Amino acid sequence: MIDFLFKSSSSLLALLIFYHLVLEKEKMNQFNRFYLLFSLVFSFVIPFITIEIATEIIKAAKNPTSILFSQGNSQIIKETNYTTYWLWIIYGIITLFLCIRFIRNILKITSKIKTNTTLDYHNAKLVLIPEKTLPHTFLNYIFINETDYKNRNIEAELYTHELTHVRQFHTLDILLIEFLKTLFWFNPIFIFYKKAIQLNHEFLADEFVIRSYENIPFYQSLLVSKANASQPLYLVSNLNYLVTKKRLLMMTKNTTQTKAILKQIALIPIFVAIFYCISIKTVARENPSIHLVQTNNSFSKNEILHEKLSIKKESLQETNTLNPTIIENNIATKNQIVDSINTEANPITEITQPEFPGGVLEFYKFIGTNFKVPAELKGSGKVVLTFMVEKDGSLSEFEILKDLGFGTADEFIRVLKLSPKWVPGKENNEAVRVKYSLPIQIEPSK
Template identity: 50%
Template sequence: MTDFLIKSTVAMGILLALYHLLFEREKMHRFNRFYLLGALVFSLALPFITVITYVQEVPQANTIIETSQLVMSPEVPYSTAKGTIYKPITNCIPYLAWSVYGVITFLLAIRFIKNVLSFFRKAKDNPTINIEGAKLVLLDEKILPHTFLNYIFINREEYETNSIENELYTHELTHVKQKHTLDILFIEALKTIFWFNPLLYFYKKAIQLNHEFLADEKVIDTTANTVYYQNLLLEKANVGTTFSMASNLTFSLTKKRFIMMTKTTSSIKAGLLKLAIAPVITVMMMLLCTETIAQEKISDIPADKIKTLNVNKKISQKQVDSLRKANPSVYKSKNPADYSQTKVSYTDKKGKIATKSFFENDTLAAKKDNLSSQIKNALSFVPVDKIKTMKISKDVTQQQLDSIKQSTPRVYKSNNPDDYGKMTVEYTDETGNSASRLFFIEQ
């Protein structure tokens, strides 16, 4: 989840910065609309994209436990010498955080639904008039024209007295015909789920401003009287209220909108600006999506720098086909079950968190004879040939350490949590169900 949030947020930030730097001030509004929406979709999809780079030389890696130089105590598993059961202390912070997130998201979802229903309720409770594929909803309250889906909400008295200028009808009809409300509903739905991401609020403002650029452009093309339209907007400014999920006539009535009404952008310039997206996307893919299979051995990574170690038997057929294509002489089997992937997260020489992956073309069960006697003792509690994943992490808390020292004081002598790690083994038990066991390891 953390990886998803980091990658998606970084992508959103880069693409939004690119928009403000290159595109916002140019008259290429239709492209800008789909750029902003595409940037959001791409940013959310990016964390799920992995570009794996395989090397020609394959490391002769030993098992992940041996190369990590972590020692398993024979009394570490759940069952101690006296036969008592050790139950690890539950960390309540993640549950509390998810509970807070769930409550806030639920409340925002309720508000989102209520806001949507309020527009339909207004349309149902007030008289409507069909006009050019849209429906005018006549309200008694003093409001400026605003649009939601194919409904245009206007003041009833102004409509009956013909006080609403044709330019305003054109403006709102543009919102209806170009379906701008769908964009707003999309960004509002994202804000409901990812309410903690401030970039979404900037995206919404940019999307709504772009909608106004599009509507203004249509009015200018229809009336060919820019000055009159600008004066009309100034006259209507600060009249009535605005609605967060509707297209409002005077949204962001700033200097930007007035400048854009008279601005032109050549097709050549627009084309060159669009081409600038390609290198940015390429760089982001290289930085955020590329996973390199390292040439060096796992043992080349300093054990004290390792943060997490994962051995995963869930190898896809596509990965196996890529491995066999890159190294046909080494990866001979076509069966994904004959391979395992080791992913190592560690602190590099610059102090940054790095991740490397290593593929092994033999099973954990085949390595059983090469394991140390202490590791064999630990794995005797689980069927080795049924192991699906093995994870070693150095995130032992002081509270957990105090608990295991109390149960087996002669094994755990150090009082420093950094001297310990946790190994979680996920496997298939005798009944065919997924099971897991926790072991504490001492460096």
Template identity: 40%
Template sequence: MITYLLKSGLLLAVFYAVYKLLLENERMFRFNRAYLLGSLIFSLVIPLQLFSIASFFPSKIKTIQLDEIMIVANKSILNEVSYNQIVYFFLGAIYVLIAAILLIRFAVNVSSFFFKMKKNSVQFIDNQKLVLMKESILPHSFWNAIFISKEDFANGKIPSELIAHEKAHLEQKHTLDILFVEVLQIVFWFNPMFVLFEKAIKLNHEFLADEAVNRQFGEIKNYQNLLLDFASNKQTVALASTINYLITKKRLLMMTKKESVVKEIGKVFIVGVVCSLLLFAFNAEAAVQTSFNGKNNIDVNEKADVAQPQFPGGIEKFYMFVGQNFKMPEEFSKQKKDGKLFIEFMVEKDGSLSEFKIVKDLGYGAGEEAIRVLKLSPKWIPATENGQAVQVSYSLPITLQSAK
């Protein structure tokens, strides 16, 4: 899990840096929207290694690396392991607690919009749903409705450009983007990259809505002045698309920025290259190399038509089996040594274990004892590839801690 979080965090950081350096200042708003949302999905899916890229070069069959087993004869080490488990438990509890609080806040914010729709009067103008609020608020939109001040609307103080701006948010389904990012922030609340992505996505939403207004009315200068006048001393609303989100020099300048087709194509090409390199880099190490030799061996990780070997009851049961049957060699205990040994073995097509090999030994009979235990193993459920049983090689690290 930690490896997955580190990889996804690194991908998010790279994609965000590419956006800030290449895309944020370009008038390619629809591409930017797809890029930002795609970056989030890409960064969360690719580290899962649901698929792989086959290498163009032949490679040796790799051995599946099992998790480390620790066998201790020192009570202080057992206490340390128990302490670590307690720490992990409390960290997990803290994560769940914060995620639950954020989820409740999210649910309250979302439900508040639907409550406002029921509580206040509603009008339809040009097939657009307007919720007339009793309090003085800045026009904002959510889901399928625009929320405006009833008094300002009755007095004609809300320019049609502002209604058009919020209508553009609704027509382009910007609410879905915001809800998507908000959910990700609940799950990954510890990763600040999602906050940065949400800000970038919301700002790009404003670029898109501004573009729609200027195409409809064609009065850019008047619209810029209108935004500045109308948005002063107003408050934003959580989850909503609001007219005054980041009224900055960058947003105002973006309305008059000239487009360069050649420049934009070049940047899209660079982005494509970066995405391809990241896809290859994060899959190359775990690429499933399905290759056969004279014994019909196969290296198995994850693939639709490949099934890994299974110890009866699951891999955790295998670790328990080794730990319960391993007897610390007397001579090894006398030396009061610590260390890690590596054993390789093959799961045959009938599920039996064979070809035991001590890759790294600690001496004093430790490696031989590990092989003795593995020979006691019941038969595994063999691996299959395209419906046929195949052999699979494993590497098992075992850490030994003798009594002090």
């Protein structure tokens, strides 16, 4: 969740900054509306996209070493994170309050529609209300003061302005951003997106009015005269805007088609950069074929597999096929763990142990391929270390219980930190943290 919020917020912020610096001041209002809405969708989708790019690392193996993996064990770590519970409770309470407020405002608007006179007006409906207010729009309803309507005190430009909000469905944009503000109330960036979207709506409506009446000075003076009127409900499109100055300036601007196209093209590297930073993951992989050729180019199929696994043959059963001892030991280990947990004090639960991607043999191959034997190490011995397999499959909390010296255990930790994420352990289909113990016997070649 934290990762999603960080990535989506970073994308939203970058795109909003670009909008204010490059796009907002240009008269390409339809494109800007699409850009703002697309920025919201893009920023919510991009955290779920991950593309891995493999970078091949060629290494030559020196002093091949036999490594025997002894039977390990794991332990599910029971933990109660009360801080997380309280944060979710606080989030739920505040979100519930804001949802109620959101629904209450919609009901307040619909109540006005039901309790007041409505009149058909082009493809919209006029709602005559007793309150003294400027015309404002919600969906296809235009709210106007009943007295002003009857006395014909509402200028034609204002009707045209509100009709533009109706025809272009601006209320839907406002409802979307308000819904996101309700869910992500702790993220102030949505406040700025709402302001940008509302201002863009006013630019669009102003543009249509000017194109229809071709009298910019009169329309500007009309807006200035209405600027001090009371602000209506926050879910509606309206004329009373604190940024009236920006609207007046936009009316006199003229953006050439060439300039607009260049600024739109400039978006391509912005979106590519965001996609690369958030979704592209570079994974380093060693070339195993080069490793084998330089250690021994005359291995049989089984010998190559054993060399890549770095498993000492003499310590295992003699066989010409894959040695089942490793797999049987691990299966036995899992059964022992399950038996030890499912006691009378602990009711039987469905437990799945964490696993390296591809299984235990792939894990041994991974260790054997990446482990470098310290040059100073001459003798043999056992290294024992533990690590935590987190709920997301990442490895952490490495601890050395027994070391041979010369940085041997540190080298194993280095290799484990290169590991891809494991399939996490589960208890009753819910991911849990598991502490994993790994004994390793090392036999350097002579």
